[in-house]
Amino acid sequence: MKDSNSFKKMIRSSGFIMAIIFTFALLALPSWAANTGAGTLTVTDDGLCSGMGFSNFKSPKAWDVFQDETIHINISPGFNICTSAPENLLNMKCDVAGPSLECTANQDKGMCQSNNANCQTNSGICTGACSAGNVNAACTTNASCNVSGTCSAGKTCLDGTTSCTSDTGCAVSNRPCSKKCTAGNVGAACTSDVGCNVSGTCSFALATCTTGLLIGNACTTNANCTNQTCASGLQAGQTCTVNGDCTYLACKSNSPGNANGACTTDIGCSINVGTCELALECEDDTSVFIVGTDGTMCEDDTDCSGQGAACDRSCDSDKCNTNNNTCNFTGVDCTVDADCTTKQCSVNGEACVADSDCAGFCTFKDEVMTSGRSGNGAIDVCYETRSSMCLSAQVLYCGMDFEANVNNPPGSMNYSAAVLRPVASTDGNACTMDEECAAPGALDAVCQMGTTCDSPITQCGVLLADCTNEVGSYCCGLGQGAYGAPNSWATALNGETYGQCAGADLGFLPAAKCAGCDAFAGDPNATTMGIHMTRAVTINNLETLIAYLPSSGTPGKFNTSLVGSDTHYGTIPDPNPSGTNSKGQGGGTLAGQVSACQLNTYLSNCTPPFGGANDSFTASGFEDFQLPLGGLVCTKSSGPDKCLGTGDDICRAFGYPACVAEMAVSDVHACANYYLAYGSNGGNPCTCTATELTLALDNINTQFNGCGYVITCPEDRAGTCESNVCTNTMAACTMDSDCNVPGVFDCPM
Secondary structure: OOOHHHHOEEEEEOOEEEEEOOEEOOOOOOOOOOEEEEEEEEEEOOOOOOOOOEEEEEOOOEEEEEOOOEEEEEEEEOOEEEEEOOOOOOOOEOOOOEEEHHHOOHHHOOOEEEEOOOEEEEOOOEEEEEEEOOOOOEEOOOHHHOEOOEEEEEEEOOOOOOEEOOHHHOOHHHOOOEEEEEEOOOOOEEOOHHHHOEOOEEEEEEEEEOOOOOOOOEOOOHHHHOEEEEOOOOOOOOEOOOHHHHOEEEEOOOOOOOOOOEOOOHHHHOOOOEEEEEOOOOOOOOEEEEEEEEEEEEOOHHHOOOOOOEEEOOEEEOOEEOOOOEEOOOOOEOOOHHHOOOEEEOOOOOEOOOHHHOOEEEEEEEEEEOOOOOOOOOEEEEEEOOOOEEEEEEEEEOOOOEEEEEEOOOOEOOEEEOEEEEEOOOOOOEOOOHHHHOOOOOOOOEEEOOOEEEOEOOOOOEEOOOOOOOOOOEEEEOOHHHHOOOOOOOOOOOOOOOOOOOOOOEOHHHHHHHOOOOOOOOOOOOOOEEEOOOEEEEEOOHHHHHHHOOOOOOOOOOOOOOOOOOEEEOOOOOOOOOOOOOOHHHOOHHHHHHHHHHHHHHHHHOOOOOOOOOOOOOOOOHHHOEOOOOOEEEEEEOOOOOEOOOOOOEEEEEEOOHHHOOOEHHHHHHHHHHHHHHOOOOOOOOOOOHHHHHHHHHHHHHOOOEEEEEEOOOOOOEOOEEOOEEOOOOOEOOOHHHHEOOEEEOOOO
């Protein structure tokens, strides 16, 4: 268990010795609370400003600078924001530049939907003219040209006028005496009407369609006068062959814009559409503020000088750190803040009653104006760092409303607030031992990895290490769901192939590959589950990892008939009946959680070739994070916008099984690997079941959900068990851990 007193630093200042126990917590409310903005901070000595104040970039998010030197501060748009939008959406992070529904109020959004209409058959008639029979009459068939005849009732002689009853009644030359056709084949001899009928012929030489939608078109048969058209909708009247030809896009009838009209996207059905743009949050000349702590000790504001200077002194009440159940000041055991009764000065640890009883350190707020800036693009200023600057400083811009960010991990879609970190002159020097890095004010100067001096100025406080359970510590990690999903926080390729590094906004793994950290290199590699060369599974590429994770099924050990001492997969293995994701080859969900933890540990340890030998791709120390003793870990991580320090941040409480209490992540990971290889059969250093190990690793992997901070758990989440009743939930209990309430809660302001 870590004792917060172990972080106390002794300094000599103003002729007396002080015990510094002020803890610099990046998550605690800064001297000026501002949202993390779209502006990405870069600090350089590039000749635009006279001076050599820049030392190095210190992963994960600090720009190291020398005291009393000039630096060039550049704040450039790092991601798209809504530059035209309703007030509640203005400056919100958005994806695609241009007119955007992300920047449009819900009531102004319409819907462009697909509609189907019938492809109907329209029959017509081809009409010609009779060339025989009823000559020149309109016709459609030969029969329609036929002429019906009539045979006379009485007989006439051959001349057709002289009535007779027999040939003898007619002159020899005027015979015979017969009935005559009076209609049809007029004048012809007949015995009945049928004998007077005349067969017709319909000619289509000059035929046209006389009915249907093709009236007037030339034709030879009715088929020439038949067509298919869409019966209704925006395609009505257009020719078609199947119903699919009549499909059309139209705005829903209740769309606020262009209701029922043609459209291609929802934007065409919306009104007051906002704009998404790669830009900063303000236009033209503006101010940049550097807000931080000065190493000058003070008893009131008059002891401090400069812009916005004030004496930061406070008499603080002790609080219970629910991550290790000890009081922050005294280290005594506790369960709630009420168990910690001490009050002491934030600077020297002396007992106090009120702020006026305490000394403090000066704070400052330095303003630097831009000159000649036009539009909402990059900001460039020159800034002379303070000679007594200490710990770190925020960089605020656009009137202190926004805090400059850093893309962390680099090349990913993840952003966090950046800081300036003052360092001593030995920072970055080659070294073999800590003594070679000693410098005034650099109380924590060390020779990192025996090669390079890291010497932050910490005479006025303590810089927290990354990935500890101390409130304010910063860490990164992702769950097996992210590692197993395409185009996710972990795997997004942004239109590229793995290892192609032309773009940005990549997932953690592709971005790491572009930084020189390939999770799939080597044997074992960063995906390996189980114990290598005993019983282990290793994934060879990103595509297979996405197919393999998330693993499902009951947690357990590997199936010995499927997994050997060094089983590799380059495609999704055949023996997985789930169809899309693996069953962990018998390991179930435990296998996937182990792989995700291994990946998180790898990214936290991998040293990319950029940024110096002391840096890791994500915040270092993931495997050293110590789990709580019967308590909760509460974190604040970025929300869907993947930018830590904005309004959609997520705060959550995570509870852990008792079997992993006070264990480091690396120990839990080792126990889980052992279980996959051997099961619960003797030798496992943990008493955990497979289910308990799965729960612990799931929390470990997801508690920072990208990147985030450890925060103090609210009392309604971490109660105490008094008289077998939880103080926070009033539920029955036998121990304090029964009163833990894991889950999401409202982030503190």
